[in-house]
Amino acid sequence: MSGLWAILVVFLAFMVLSVQETNGAVPRKLQREINLINSNGPYVGLVIPNTFEMNPLLQSPSYIPNEIMSYIDFSGRRFRFGTIEGKKVILVMTGLGMINAGITTQLLLSLFNIEGVVHYGIAGNANPSLNIGDVAIPKYWSHTALWNWQRYGDGPENELALEVNGDYTREFGYLKFSDYTTVNETKTRRLFENLLNNVWYQPEEVFPVDGTPESREHAFWVSVDKHYYAISKKLKGLKLESCINSTTCLSNTPKVVTVLRGASANIYLDNAAYRSFIYNKFHVSPVDMESASVALICLQQRVPYIAFRALSDLAGGGSADSNEAATFTSLAATNSVTVVIEFIKELFVSPVTSVM
Numbered sequence: 001m002s003g004l005w006a007i008l009v010v011f012l013a014f015m016v017l018s019v020q021e022t023n024g025a026v027p028r029k030l031q032r033e034i035n036l037i038n039s040n041g042p043y044v045g046l047v048i049p050n051t052f053e054m055n056p057l058l059q060s061p062s063y064i065p066n067e068i069m070s071y072i073d074f075s076g077r078r079f080r081f082g083t084i085e086g087k088k089v090i091l092v093m094t095g096l097g098m099i100n101a102g103i104t105t106q107l108l109l110s111l112f113n114i115e116g117v118v119h120y121g122i123a124g125n126a127n128p129s130l131n132i133g134d135v136a137i138p139k140y141w142s143h144t145a146l147w148n149w150q151r152y153g154d155g156p157e158n159e160l161a162l163e164v165n166g167d168y169t170r171e172f173g174y175l176k177f178s179d180y181t182t183v184n185e186t187k188t189r190r191l192f193e194n195l196l197n198n199v200w201y202q203p204e205e206v207f208p209v210d211g212t213p214e215s216r217e218h219a220f221w222v223s224v225d226k227h228y229y230a231i232s233k234k235l236k237g238l239k240l241e242s243c244i245n246s247t248t249c250l251s252n253t254p255k256v257v258t259v260l261r262g263a264s265a266n267i268y269l270d271n272a273a274y275r276s277f278i279y280n281k282f283h284v285s286p287v288d289m290e291s292a293s294v295a296l297i298c299l300q301q302r303v304p305y306i307a308f309r310a311l312s313d314l315a316g317g318g319s320a321d322s323n324e325a326a327t328f329t330s331l332a333a334t335n336s337v338t339v340v341i342e343f344i345k346e347l348f349v350s351p352v353t354s355v356m
């Protein structure tokens with residue numbers, strides 16, 4: 001009877017594991033590989049939006065793939081293992097936008113032994129004092145596309161829907177669409193109210209890993225790690241590329257610059273009016289589609305984080321003919337990789353001592 005019982009237990013365990021694997025749990029073989037990787041950690045996680053931003057790093061002599069196991073594929077993502085200037089790293093590409101970046105960052109932190117996250121890529125530039133090719137390192141990031149859209153007829157003095165419940169707030173201000181309404185008149189330019197009214201910027205709900213489950217906090221500006229930010233200041237003066245080829249060069253020499261703020265949204269910004277508004281409202285420099293999402297995940301998981309964004313275009317503030325990114329994306333991506341490699345090198349000699 002005991003033999004039959006043992007067989008039954010083994011059979012049930014096999015069925016449970018089979019169901020887990022079918023439902024998306026980590027397969028046993030893959031989990032063993034992950035455990036092996038983690039036993040050699042911890043790692044710095046590099047979260048990268050797209051292939052054109054990742055390839056310059058993969059092709060750099062500073063990146064050396066792991067000889068035993070160079071990558072693991074899971075849940076539509078490829079996690080690449082190697083070293084940069086002697087520092088153990090895991091690279092992962094997110095794909096476009098806030099949701100992809102958030103999912104990928106959470107997978108990275110859930111699966112692997114990560115001591116900190118470095119995010120890099122290209123971005124639009126909202127800051128008139130910066131130029132294409134510059135690499136901006138913001139101290140704070142915000143998701144600026146979580147809105148409460150106010151009904152027509154209400155104004156700044158009127159409470160928002162569900163504001164009384166603590167779901168929404170008027171703390172961070174609003175965009176009034178009618179401020180940008182124009183009419184074709186030869187002598188005067190008049191502004192009119194319109195039905196679109198106002199959108200109010202909202203903080204994200206955050207559920208910290210060390211907090212009470214289902215007890216929410218709110219965050220609008222998310223700070224990068226203080227130690228990482230201090231190290232990044234050492235990168236000023238780093239030589240960056242200014243030419244795509246012998247005939248196409250920037251008029252200004254690109255530089256590495258620490259700035260106050262950056263903003264992210266699921267919006268490709270190529271509009272001069274909104275560029276001017278968001279800079280004057282929030283004093284942001286780079287505008288992109290992923291960084292704030294990575295920052296929010298790292299805030300919730302209490303993992304050190306920093307982002308480097310090379311400016312590929314002027315977010316609609318440049319030439320009326322076309323967006324500059326079509327010309328300068330490759331240059332900006334190369335400059336962002338140059339800064340990341342130097343940061344990792346500095347991090348190797350100045351290991352992290354603090355968190356956000």
